[in-house]
Amino acid sequence: MSMGGLSCFHAILGNRDAAEGVAARIDELSRSHYVSPGVHAWVAAGRRDVDATLDAVEASADAGEWIGLLFHIYEPFDFVADHPRYRKLRQNLGVDHLSHSRDRN
Numbered sequence: 001m002s003m004g005g006l007s008c009f010h011a012i013l014g015n016r017d018a019a020e021g022v023a024a025r026i027d028e029l030s031r032s033h034y035v036s037p038g039v040h041a042w043v044a045a046g047r048r049d050v051d052a053t054l055d056a057v058e059a060s061a062d063a064g065e066w067i068g069l070l071f072h073i074y075e076p077f078d079f080v081a082d083h084p085r086y087r088k089l090r091q092n093l094g095v096d097h098l099s100h101s102r103d104r105n
Helices: 003-012 016-030 037-047 050-062 075-080 084-093
Strands: none
Touching: 003 016, 003 037, 003 075, 016 037, 037 050, 037 075, 050 075, 050 084, 075 084
8 A cells, every 4th residue: 555545544544643644754755756646646535635636636647657547446536526627537538437436335
């Protein structure tokens, strides 16, 4: 699991201090190393920050990262599933015909 995912799941579980601690470490690392936009998407999803999540998911897709194709299958991203930017991104990536994580329950 990526550090972004760790931050996200800490946040989902209500461990905000731990989530923000991991996010701070990611920010620190990003000053001297490449950090994938996908990592930032997970952090933003944990914070339930719609704009930051969509910005990071779009940046991940623009960077050609395979993870940009898969965000629709992860439940932490369900909160943006109906957002027009997210639907357009899924359409542009050619994954709009695939089921979303919330459709499989």
